[in-house]
Amino acid sequence: MAHTTDWGEALFTIYHDNAEPLQIPVAGRDRWALECLIAAGRKGCTPIDRPGPRWSAYVFNLRGLGFDIETVHEAHDGPFKGTHGRYVLRSRVQRANGAEAA
Structure with missing residues (x-):
């Protein structure tokens, strides 16, 4: 994933089966999380490998x-056994610059 300090609005397209593509603007930490999910692909992300203060809120x-x-x-x-969530992007998404995830 490219490192950036500008998390302003970027346009993403969601491709759904049997439906028109949907263009969505995403900004800030929500954009950061979406770009992490795109970069992670089918492996997905956890707050452990991509620390962020509010992953569940971004998702x-x-x-x-x-x-x-x-x-x-x-x-x-x-020392703090338990469970954590792994978030996996299942939508086919493309960013305006062409970065794609399946």
């Missing part, structure tokens, strides 16, 4: 815009 916002994002619950060990 909630992106889902509200029409992006299909799956949450896979995974166990983790360590």
Whole structure:
């Protein structure tokens, strides 16, 4: 993923089966999260490998815009055993500059 300090609005296109493509502007931390998800591909992202203060909120916002994002619950060990979410972008998305995820 390209490093940027400008997280202003960027245009993304969602391609749905049997429907017209949908163009969505995304900015700020929501854009950062979407670009992390695109870069991660089928592997997805967790707040562990891509630290961010409010991953669940970014995913909630992106889902509200029409992006299909799956949450896979995974166990983790360590002093604070438990589970965490792995977020996987299931929508086929293309950024205006051509970066694509399936």
